[in-house]
Amino acid sequence: MFQIFDDIADPAHGTERAKRLREELKRRGLDGFLVPRADEHQGEYVPANAERLRWLTGFSGSAGMAIVLLDKAAIFVDGRYTLQVRDQVDVAIFEPKHLIEEPPVRWIEQNLVRDAKLGYDPWLHTVDAVARLKAAAEKAGATLVAVEDNPLDAVWTDRPDAPSAPVEPYPLEFAGELAADKIKRLANSLMNDDVSAVVLTMPDSIAWVFNIRGSDVPHTPLPLSFAILYEDGCADLFIDERKVGPEARAYLKPIAAIRPRGKLAAALDDLGQRKATVLVDPATCASAIHDRLVEAGAEVRRGADPCELPKACKNDAEISGTRAAHLRDGRALTKFLAWVGVEAPKGGVDEIAAAKKLEAFRAETNELRDLSFDTISGAGANGAIVHYRVTTATNQPLQRGELFLVDSGGQYLDGTTDVTRTIAIAEASPEQRDRFTRVLKGHIAIATARFPAGTSGAQLDAFARMALWKAGLDYDHGTGHGVGSYLSVHEGPQRISKMGSVPLKPGMIVSNEPGYYKTDAYGIRIENLLVVTPAAMIDGGERPMLGFETLTLAPIDLNCVERSLLTQEEADWLNAYHARVREALVSGLDEATIAWLKDATRAI
Template sequence: MFQSFEVTARPEQGPPRLAALRNEIAHEGLDGFLIPRADAHQGEYVAPRDERLAWLTGFTGSAGFCAVLTNVAGVFIDGRYRTQVKAQVAAEYTPVPWPETSLSAWLKEQLPKGGKVGFDPWLHAADQIATAQKDLVNSGIELVRCGNLVDRVWPDQPSPPANPVKTHPIEFAGESADSKINRLAKALQSGGNTAAVITLPDSIMWLLNIRGSDIGYNPVAHGFAILHADGRVDLFMAPEKLTNLGDHLGGQIRIHEPDSFLDAVAELDGAVQVDLGTLPQAVADVLQGKMVNGGDPCALPKACKNPAEIAGSAEAHLRDAVAVVETLCWLDTQPPGTLTETQVVSRLENNRRKDNALQDISFDTIAGTGPNGAIMHYRVTEETDSRLDNGHILVLDSGGQYLDGTTDITRTIAIGDVGTEEKACFTRVLKGMINLSMLRWPVGLAGRDIESIAREPLWAAGQDFNHGVGHGVGAYLSVHEGPQRLSKLSHVPLQPGMILSNEPGYYREGAFGIRIENLVVVQEAPGLPGGDDERAMLTWRTLTYVPIDRRLIVVDMMTAQERGWLNAYHRDVAEKIRPRLGDQAQLWLDAATAPI
């Protein structure tokens, strides 16, 4: 398997580490300390050095935080991790449902007489701190900036990553770095801003047409940047990372040591555009009255892929489908009870490695069978590795980072004879995925306006799932990319070129899980026959072409339109993928794509 970049801790390691941290909290004269799963760049994924939450608590989810007080340690987790956290943390930690319970409300309950709670200002976004401070007014509770107390008690904390950066060729990027810089600089000028501070690594990678490997599974390098309205860029990144770039960065880009970043920010004049949702509080403290909350200037242009990026992503998905189909063909030849989850993961990752364009997988492969499938972001370990027994359904969620695109696909697979209840739930999930895939919608709608389409079949049965319907995906960048999302919380209008996942699911704790995921790209919808469109409309183009398990479908639950979509999709899968397969996989695909 590919190397995992996660720091892990066994539950029994949590209590002594918690005790050591509480000693530091007392030494600082504080009543608590906040430990987010974050780094100074406020991205979703962090390097091993920054896995403080996992090291302290054992919880390895991709979102959440811990608030350690003298008598309680709350681990705040969202709906995706309610099951996972129970298995990963010791009894000394208390899971807290979040965002249903806010940090401020919890602190006021735990510290009724007030107190001082420390935080590392590099690891919290300015908006987070402002919201918490507002909610704590008149509570007597004070949030106090301090050094990172976890770092003081982590004796073997890894060093910061320092991996070399490489260029991202124009044939895949579709636009030169100079063109992007000048385009965004003009936008700054038009908005009356003199500069923009960029802290998200994937934004810097996109802007400068470079890629790195400081974080597992995400081709980014740590650094900061300042984009000036006159077209200059100051890049704050360790120079030793940039030795392989030659003259790629050009004269517009000046390179500085990362330690000089705050001093450079302090010297900025005029209005400075920032994204307060990701800007570290430490940087906001320096900028003070100069900030304009105009968002990351790279976010929306990066999300709207150009034709070269879309073409590259489409081709990457076709090659990726070969690896997945070959794996599913092999899986079907193995009798129930003979394989474990790790064997499936190894086989799939080895099949992906056959593509020379593969740089890495795009996240830890999820292979959850039976009850493990109900853990939404399950990661198989030696302790949890389970056998694929008769009657199980397997959730297989995986992806690859290719030079020309990023993939993410989930298929739920029948192992032997599956029960009628599992099949009914699977069919509802499939109906939701298909109905969203068929959708046409007016220009201007956001993810929150249409995501319920994928939930409706489950809602009709009194069921639902605790994650978003879809996330944005980069072009050989982060597999989870903003600002676009199919989520109840997303107000960003969907625009042509945005790539998102369409992945409804259903999870029954202790029993089984289901998820079906395709990646799709937003495009302009063709006009209706006769030209009867009254408004400009958008629709999807599907990028993922892998069969959906027909053995799990209750055909009578599907409408004629839904069956028509599935049969047409399977025809496309056979046409696009069959010529790329070996003989045995071709025969398997013929059966897997037969019409229902």
């Protein structure tokens, strides 16, 4: 649930911890070391014992890497975290770099000296990433060296234990397909491709295919584990057996052999001895697994995780579940928005209080399992920090005349939600209304898009930005990400972004979240979740088209809308959306909230 990490996000730790790591590197004969924000599974959320980048630097973002040399160090973050990193990290020790514009490989080429040895933990880097890093080191005349055990772990003396949360079977009514049928479908795919086995390393793929859930990492119901699926339909699940209680063991026994996590290496060796053809995903598989297979003699075939696409294309049960989750979540969010509208202008509401109140409204449903991510509760200038996370040191009041950005979501058994609303506290300035309305125009452009099969997210991304571009404005994050079904709030392979190359398919859930951020002033983002659906045939059209159904149900702040900037079609969409929100949510709300909702969803 909602947490504040003041003790970790402290730049003062950097000097002493970097010194200890450098001493350990010298002892091992290394000239530097890579510290990614990753665990053995390469997921967005990692357990406490894998938060190495946060422990070393103080940076709490979900993506990044530090490179520590004996005489200098740098930390690499993407556009979401360019402001946050300077607040959390001692920049005198770790020089901030843009992950895309100044990537680690370029820094390695420019800063490694000839014959230097740069260490890396092969469990914490993907196959593809290691190939790029090796090339960069070689270009500098240096060597990338795999370590057997992580030197940072040796100096992290109070490192937490590995998680051991229990595994739970995921009910068929929500999964919509038996695990045995999923395994059979994947086995047939392996057989058709002449592949003997696939090593699954992503816990969300494993959770999906076996219809299990866990709680090993924050906010995402994952059981950390590995699995091997074979062409004959057999499966091995490598997991800490403390997690598998009697119910889970009885459930899993017919579909998978439960093996200790430490037996994975022997299973990889066995595949090599059999000269098996083994599929691994180079974009997500740890280099250590790939290298072990190669050394053992397996024929390694590189390709996409075969669970990724079928997991992304939700079945009828999953779509029905997410609709129910969004209806429930929408009522909770509407209660919160009504509360903010009344209480914030009076004073006395701050970012932490708002985040806790929103969670309380979700908890009142008695269906909330967890938040789907740490709530972003940003008032005024803090709203301009794209992935801001409030601390007691940064906590700001919600003040009249400022904007408040709240990005939040819930994990429910039947679905995962993610919604952002930007709220004017009492009133918005003309500039704020202009920027908000341009963001809204982009949001509507995505929501109403019609496109042929084969269209990728990159082809739609510009729709969301056009109104901002016309004013010389933009934003530095993607427009939309995939979302799981009681799984990760950030799920691939689909996304709406400049880099979104995967075609959108029916059943995929994706966010629609254009934004605008004025540094040291305010931030704006409007986010709904959408599901890709077949669209009605267009009169005179020659091809069947796809479109989106909006899942999220919550008012968009009309106090921030500049009506003169909207076309009639855009205003009609907003009015129709608000009418749908009002009709769907009014049941179950108290009279005061209903009165607020009717005004908040009035036609414009």
